[in-house]
Amino acid sequence: MGEAGDLAAAVGVTGLFAALAYLLRMVSAGGAAGGMVVGTLVYASLGAPGFAVLALFVVGGSLLTRLGYERKRRSGTAEARGGRRGAKNALANGGVAVACALLSALTPFREAFSAAFVAALGAAFADTAESEVGQLYGGRPRLVTTFEPVRPGTDGAVSLPGTLAGLAAAGLTAALGALLGLVEGAAVPVAVAAFCGTLVDSLIGARLPRLGNGLTNAAGTLAAALAALLLLGVVR
Template sequence: MQPTLRRASGFALVGTLALAAPVLGRAAFAPFAVIAAVAAFGVTDGPLFELFARPADRREGRLNGLTGFALAAAGLALLATEIGLPVSLFVAAVVVLAYGNLGKRLVAESTDNPFLGATGFIVAGSVAGVGGQAAVAALSQSPILAPRFVFLAVAGTLVAALFREMLFERDDPLVMLSTGLLLWLFDALAVSVGTVDVAAALAVTVGLGYVSYALGAASVAGMLSGVLLGLLVIVFGGIGWFAVLISFFGVGSLSTKYKYDEKKRRGIAEENEGARGTGNVLGNAAVAVLCVICFAASRSVPIDGVIFQYAFAGSMAAALSDTLSSELGGLYDNPRLITTLEPVSPGTDGGVTWQGELFGFLGAAVVAVVALALLPGVSSFGATVIAVGGFLGMTADSVLGATIEGPAFGNEAVNFAATLVGAVVSAVTALALL
């Protein structure tokens, strides 16, 4: 057995201590606090040190990795016993990370394929998350809500896997705490989680996630981001919301791959053979996710959730409008800077062509039509509002690209700002006129 696999097994055993939380009550933090103290000050060599030590721990002569892991678990335990974090979510956050890492290491014993490694993390973490929540329910004599447990376990595992892809092994404490807090939010928003909804969400998002990775449309991190976003959108919004989201990812990915070699020759091709990474996914879809979260929250407050449908669709219209404008419009000659209309080289930030502007409006119109067909609160005039909002978002992207885009305000930030403009324009116009 490789040292990394032995270490992952040891961390999984430590994480399993979270299952004692229903029995220990307010002392649930104690086992992890003791482990943190022993790891920090009591173990500097010997078999335990060899089991848990990471390369950086060996250099420093202390089990910093185990100390941080145990302290993070102790902190979540205190949130569960003193602040109100459900104990089942505390347990889920700990075990999805501990067993997810173990699953990834098990896969690494036979292959270094990053997709299979991520799959090992997701499968092992999800199974552990469901089992942990079910164990807490059984020990506390609470109902076992299988669909809800599955949704929260998979969502938590995707969050943890995504953060693990973006960060480093030493950042596991941050991953665990972030996963626990986000699960708390997801649990509060998921008022009703049905078996069919969860099954459909998992089948659709996992299937499309695999296809996007297999076709080279997304990196592993981008695939994880897309699957997580899709899962949240389906559960919190519905299939109609997901159709709007996938209209951007599907059409946008095809446009990115279209004549990729020619784009590469012209110097305007996306990096990594056009595969979308986490930054690209979140830059284009972060506003949309905020909209669907607000829509879910609107069920508990006196706010008309329809306004968030318009904001959601407007942000996606802006994202697809900008993508088509850049990916297809960049294939034409004679671009001009949007702020001065001076001729510029292809690929210049803020450079536009009339063909790109036309493709951009068509992209916004595609999203508007999908929203009209599948979002119940969107009217015919509302679809026009969404198309205009998306086009204005694309225009804002070009203006920002010509004026402030650079090292301090990168492409992802510009994309976020553009989708925010599309969302705000669509929502405010709908609120004023509809």
């Protein structure tokens, strides 16, 4: 298939997925549009394997957001708009992954940047898992910087159930990346890098709560991508 065919396949598959996500109320109209951009670039750069890792984050994150939604809504910690993600969320969580996908396709360092891509999405998925599971089952979380008890939903708050969920999400993303050939022999370092990204996310949230979720999430995914490159020996 030529470049035009590859692009047509990317647009077609991503458009179908975005429409389905919108109909299932996983994303808002803006989220579907933002996801369309992210998904098309990922598919065009890394093909079906890259898109599958992205889909894991989108579907898995949406299911976790809906888990116990009414309970989270009553406590004031639930995502707005019924849990539907918007364009800002798609770009904040997927922007770094898109950059890694493009660098994988356009530079000689395909394997390294495809691993960084998986790590970035693993961090985004792990962060969602930590937040959604922690708010339900984490009891009274603690601030990551001082370990003082804080209200659920506080920026930079961590809990044991949430942390374990984050580890599982990071590991699952890395395992899928390995299964699909995006992470060759480096699933463990990539999972570690993804989890490190969530730690950076929590530290920034605790230190700079006014920065906002979007920038904090982007910083966490960037930290995960850089950690993957460092652990794989690309960045020294």
